[in-house]
Amino acid sequence: MKSLALLATLVTGALLLYGTADFAAWGDPQSPPNRNISVHYVEQAVKETHVPNIVTAVLGDYRGYDTMFELVVIYSAGMAVMGILRRREDQ
Amino acid sequence: MRISVQEARDRIPHHDIILETTVRLMVPFIQLYGLYVIVHGHYSPGGGFQGGVILGASVILFALAFGLPASQEYLSEGTNILMANAGALIFTGIAVLCALLGGMFLDYSALVKILPIDPISWRSHGIFLVEVGVGMGVMMIMISIYWDMASAGHLDEGLHMASASQTDKVL
Numbered sequence: 001m002k003s004l005a006l007l008a009t010l011v012t013g014a015l016l017l018y019g020t021a022d023f024a025a026w027g028d029p030q031s032p033p034n035r036n037i038s039v040h041y042v043e044q045a046v047k048e049t050h051v052p053n054i055v056t057a058v059l060g061d062y063r064g065y066d067t068m069f070e071l072v073v074i075y076s077a078g079m080a081v082m083g084i085l086r087r088r089e090d091q
Numbered sequence: 092m093r094i095s096v097q098e099a100r101d102r103i104p105h106h107d108i109i110l111e112t113t114v115r116l117m118v119p120f121i122q123l124y125g126l127y128v129i130v131h132g133h134y135s136p137g138g139g140f141q142g143g144v145i146l147g148a149s150v151i152l153f154a155l156a157f158g159l160p161a162s163q164e165y166l167s168e169g170t171n172i173l174m175a176n177a178g179a180l181i182f183t184g185i186a187v188l189c190a191l192l193g194g195m196f197l198d199y200s201a202l203v204k205i206l207p208i209d210p211i212s213w214r215s216h217g218i219f220l221v222e223v224g225v226g227m228g229v230m231m232i233m234i235s236i237y238w239d240m241a242s243a244g245h246l247d248e249g250l251h252m253a254s255a256s257q258t259d260k261v262l
Contacts, residue, residue, distance in 0.1 A: 050215040051133050059138065060218030064197040068182050070140070071225050075179045078232030082172075085244030 107156075114156035121149040129226045133215065139225025146226065154234075159242055162234075165180030168246065171231050171238075178228025182221045189217075 024031030041058055051057040059067050129142030154162035156207055186197045194201020199217025200210035208216075 023235065029242060048214065049218070050211050051218060053133055054189065055136070056132050056138055056222075060213055060221055061197075061199065064186070064218075064221065067225070068197070069185060071179055071182055071228050074232050075175065075228055078175060078235050081236050081239050085175070085239040086246070087244045088246065 103189035110156050114152055118149045118153050121152070122146055125149065125226075125230075129222060130219070132222055133219065139222035140229055142222075143226035143229030144233060146230040147237075150230075150234050151237045154237065154241070159238060159246060163238075163246070166234065168238075171235055174227050175235060178224045178226070178231060181224030181227070183218055185217065185224070 024033060028034065040064065041054060045054045045057040045062075046052060049057045049061050051061070116230075125142045125145035125148075126139035127142075128145055129139060131139035132142070150166055152164055154163070185199070185202075189198050189201040190196045192201040192204045201216045202213045202217060203210045206213075
């Protein structure tokens with residue numbers, strides 16, 4: 001079972017690393033993310049959200065879906081630890 | 092498991108006046124700073140995750156100095172679980188509410204139907220509301236993980252105290 005889990009981890013890791021090959025080159029000003037979406041955030045974030053801190057605007061509004069599941073990940077981690085470890089004497 | 096009286100005495104958390112006074116003075120300021128980091132996330136680095144971790148650290152620090160049961164007098168297990176769930180539900184609830192009110196999922200400007208202010212301002216306030224949910228959830232989950240890890244899930248005493256009831260029996 002342990003070797004199976006290790007195999008699954010290694011395969012998933014290899015797939016994720018393979019996926020990074022499609023990323024835009026690091027720091028390339030002509031890459032699609034830098035030409036389109038970044039410019040929009042820098043120019044429009046304050047106008048569209050009234051938040052002076054662009055990081056907060058992107059985190060909470062434009063990428064709110066990502067932030068929501070970040071919280072869900074932390075929540076699931078806490079519930080998993082609670083489910084595995086918590087034992088009360090009176091139960 | 093039988094242990095000698097001396098061993099049992101060594102296991103009882105002793106009261107250290109320097110440690111306890113320092114923590115008692117520090118905890119309110121840490122909590123104030125945590126709240127500041129959450130509410131000031133719109134203007135400076137920070138936000139729900141960072142502020143929530145700072146708030147959680149204040150309770151963990153209290154539990155380290157005064158023992159785990161003392162921290163539960165201020166924050167009971169039930170409140171902890173309730174607020175952890177509430178934090179996650181605030182975020183997802185607001186997201187679903189936006190969709191129900193005719194906007195898109197997580198499109199805070201749809202909340203204008205509840206309180207008619209400028210939709211752009213609602214996007215700003217919506218971010219703040221979900222940051223509060225994030226802060227609550229992260230704070231309570233951090234405390235809960237510490238409680239479970241430090242007491243092996245028994246929530247009696249922290250770290251080196253295997254079981255408080257065992258030492259009571261021997262003494």
